[in-house]
Every structure is written in C-alpha cells, then in structure tokens.
Amino acid sequence: MKTRKKLDSNTVLIIITIALFVFMYAVGCVMYQDKGFGNFQTFLNVLINNAGLICVTCGMTCVMLTGGIDISVGSVIAMDCMLLVYGMTEWKMGAVPMVILVLVIGLVFGLVQGFLVGYLEIQPFIVTMAGMFFARGMTAVICSGQISITEADNPIFYKWANSKITLPEFMGKVNRHGKVIAPYMRPTVVIALLVLILIFLMLKYTKFGRNMYAVGGNQTSATMMGLNVKKTKMLSYILSSFLCSIGGILYCLNTMSGSVNQAKGLEMDAIASAVIGGTLLTGGVGNVIGSLFGVLINGTITVLVNTNGKLLSSWANIATAALLCVFIILQSVFALVKARRNN
C-alpha cells in the first residue's frame, strides 16, 4: 500500500497558482517598496477593486465545472451597472428596488441561456456570445453616454458605496506624523467573500454541487447514473448569471458609473482567473478557492502595471492573456501526458 499521497496534476496546478501569487506579490513588494506596495492596505485594495470579479469568477467556475463557458459576463455587468445608474438618476427609483430588478434580470438572462445550452444543446460559446453582444447592445439602448451617480441622486446607494469597515489598528502602518492609520475595507468585499464561501460549501456538500462535477467529468456516465444532465446544466447557467448580477452590483458600488464600454474584457479576466485557479476547461475539476487566487493574481497584475505608472494599461490585458495561454497549455500538456500514460 502506498503511504505517500500521490500528487495529481490538478493539485500541482493549484500549488503553481498559489506560488505564483506569492512570488508576484513579493516581487511587487521589493520593486515598489517606496510606493507603498508592501502595505496591507494595498492588498485590501486589490480585494476592493475585484469584489465584483470574485463573484463573477465563482459563477464562471460553476459553469466551467459542467464543461460549459459563459462569455456574456462582462457585457451583463455593463448592462447591470448602466441599469442601476440610469434607474437611480433618471427614473429616480430607490436603491433596493433597482438591486432587486437587476437580480431578477440576471435570473431571466441565465434562464434563457441555460435553456438554450441545456435543453436545445446549442454550443455554450455561441449562446453566450450572442448574450454578450445582446447585453452590450442593451447597455447602449438604455443609454449610450456615460453617466455617474452622485449623493444627490440616491443617498442610500451612495452610503452603501462609501461605508468603510475599519480593521484593527495593529494591521495598519504608521504615517509620517507618527499616527497609526488603520486599514479599511468595504462591505462589497465581505459580500464577495460570503458568496465565495457559500459556493464553496455548495460545491462540496450539496447534491447540486456534486451533480455539476459529475456532469462535467463525464456526461454519458452522469446520464447513466440517472442525473438530470440538462437540468443541471441549465441551473449552472442560471447560477452564473445570478452571481454575475451580484458581481455587477458590487462593480457598480465600486465605480458608481455606467458606460457602454464598461467592464470590456471582463469575461476574459473571469475565465483566466478560473483557469489559473485550476478549473479545467473540459469540466469536472476545479474549485472556487483556486479561483480566488486566480482573481488575486489578476488583480495584482493590474496593480503592478498601475504602480509602475510608465506602462500603458493594455499591458495588463496582454499579461492576463499570456497567463491564460500558459495555463491552458499546461492543462492540455497534463491531459496529453495522462492520456499517453493510460494507453
């Protein structure tokens, strides 16, 4: 009997991810020490800026577990933000009804996409690509300019966006005047982490969560086991779009504005985060903890590019794309090696 637990390729991928994050952060700390990169607040800012992305990536991970993909998320976020901002400034609606409306729209959007993918068996990429252009177009239909929301428009929403959760002082740093500045974070981070934990528990302990792994692992055997493959797939898309709507609200709380070009390429960030976090594109393997590290890596890249100041912001896009490329190549190499070993 083997006593040593054998490392499988998926664990290796997650370890690579975590190591990469630590390495990148350490490099950042050393390179930009004078710009305050090493502060705990910088790390919290990464979380604050990416709270929406964490939610979206959780949804993306669930869809990818079933072997599908959802590239509509970026546009859906743009649509949500625009709707929230437009509703509160032009229609003078309250914050709570608008949030509920956005969540309902997310559910409906997911229902349509999920039905098309699950029950009509159309390729997920085609369906969600149509969804991507549809949502982006709808954003322009609502309003084609850029609008932002101020305190006068909706005090409640403004209060939500600007409330701080101050952390204990010992984590903070001492400023020039010898005064301790306590680090803070926003409620959006708490919501995002709560979502992450809920999805983690759901994937691990509920029937639906395990069904998703089964469907993604091998659809034929899942059918033979008596699982409702179509329903599971549909539910995964509904979940993804719903989480995407939550992500959109968090994103809007962070930016407080809506424009047609908002969150462009966010689908790429979400997919890259999930893939970097060890979710297999073929489905069946992955979990949201890995995805969290994927998001953190993604956020760190952006912060590194911004802190540098001289680099164009498109470098962040290129770096993310390159990382995605490296990781999917790694995945497919592992898969090829595995297939060869089995033969």
Next chain:
Amino acid sequence: MDNLKNLRKKPLFLPIFCMILVLLINLIKSPTFFSVSVNNGVLYGRLIDIINRGSEIAILAVGQTLVVAVSAGTDISVGSVMSLSACSCCMLLAGYGNNSVSTLVVPMAVGMLFGVLMGGVCGAFNGALVAKLKIQPMVATLILFTAARAIGLLLCNNQITYIRYEKYKYLGNFIPGCPIPTPVFVAIIVIIIIAILLRKTALGLYIQSVGINGRAARISGINSDVICFICYLICGICAGIAGIVASSRIYSADSNNIGLNFELDAILAVALGGNSLGGGKFNLAGSIIGAYTIQAITTTLLAMGVSTDKAPVFKAIIVIIIVVVQAPAFKSYMAARKAQRAQVKEAA
C-alpha cells in the same frame, strides 16, 4: 407544394431567402433603395454601399467558414486580429511613435504585406493551440480576442495613427478612373483564390472529412492536425487582409474601433449561409451571400436610426433564432409535433 419543399431543401435556400427578405423590407420602406447614381465618376447608392461595406465581412466569412467546418468551433479573434494587422501596417508605414504622417517610411506594399503577415501569425498561433494542443477553439481564440487589440494599441503607442498618403486610400476607397469601390475587387480576388484552392486541390474534401469525423479522417490517411492548422492560418490571413482594407478606408489605424463586433458579423454570416455551426459540410457561396445579407441588415438598421452600438441587439437575436432552428433537439421536437398532428388527422 412539392416544388416548394424541394426548393427549401436546396443548400442556398436560407441565405438567398434572407437576402430577398431584407431587400424587400428595404424596398417597401424606401422605394429609392435600388437607385444607383454616378457622382464624380464613382457609383453611389445604398446597394453599392452594401456591396462595398460588406467586403470585409465577406473576406472574414470565407476564413470563418473553413474554421467552422474543420473544428466545429469559431474563431472569435478575427475582429481583434483585424485591428492588430491594421495597427502593425500603419505603425510600419508611419514609423513607431508618429501619429500622423504624409510621407511613408517604408514602401506601401511592405507595410501592407506586414499587416497581412501579422494576421497570418495570429492565425498560426490559434491553429497551433487548436490543432496541436487540442484546446477548444473558442477558448484558444479568446486569448487573441483580448490580447490582439491590446498589442495593437501598444504598437500605435496608444494613439490613432493617420497615414495621410493619397495612394494608401486607394485600397479602401476608389482608384481614380474606376467607378467601382476597390474593396469589392479585393473581396472577389480573395474569394476566387480560396475557391480555386478548395476546388482544384483536395483541400475542400479534406476539410469536410476532418470536420465530419476527425478520427475517421486520420485513419484514412489525412493528417487532420495539419488540415486544421491550415484552416486557422487561412482565417488569420483573411482577417489580416480585412484589417488592411478597413484601415485604408479611414486611412488610419484606430485600434479601439477597427473590426469592432466583426466577429459576430462573421459568425452570423456563416450561420446565415446555411452552414451548421457543428462543423462538417460547408458551403462557401452561402457564407458569402450571408455576409452581404448581414451588411444589408446593418445598413437597414442604420437607415432606420439604430446606431452602431445598438445594432448588436438585433444581430444577437438573429443568431439565436438561426441556431435554435438548426438545433437537432429543436428539429426532432418539431418532427414529433408534426407526426402527432398527422396522427390526429388520420384518426379523425
């Protein structure tokens, strides 16, 4: 009735039907739709506009058809690759860092060839990922979908590079003395070359057999990886050519706007052309008619006052309708309904 049914089974029925439908709607809305006039020695008119503006989509659709046929997936990077090839061409012509020039640094042909080559490199990259590493086509092309536009921005130093050189405008507009817009000729040349390649060599047959069953094709001695790679390469080169044409139209490289939403148009053209997005058999003529139909729809939408950023809503709905009608699950459901109705009729 039987004749109609036979007609419906013809491969070109769907694209031609859609084309006629769109043109009819236009004709009813504005009777002057088909009028063509000559101004300053060049042709003007809605119809000419559609044929002119549809050139890029037609060129993209040719490449996209092959990709869809061979790998049952689509190349969603074509729009971004267009932008990259336009940027690399203009960057080379203007010299790095200059954003408006009237004299060229290198000969024009070199710049254009470099742009097309850039498209080819992108195609080869996609092809290698899909054919060699067996990554799903759309995930593989998603990388360039984001990265190519960003690289283009870097090449142009985050600016719009203008080439104010008279001859550079010829490709996207008019050659003096010729009343027909040049992009039409470019599209025709590309289509003819690809058609000859498919008809006169066995490539077309190989692509179909790899698309229908890659394993069977390999067993019967076709190197399916190479065939798949070639298709992506051709698609990349087509995107490169389309990018140069689009850049010449506005004699500049506007990385954020060239090729925007063109991936949707190209895929829609393939679907409208009656090709199954599930791969296998393909019909190049259908895709090309589909491409011009898309352009007709776009022009119609613009004429109706729908701005370019809102147009994707309608196109997305059309895509969904087409794929739903094509879906095997939907077809079998409809067949079952039909059989049920026939049974009820018989019983009565």
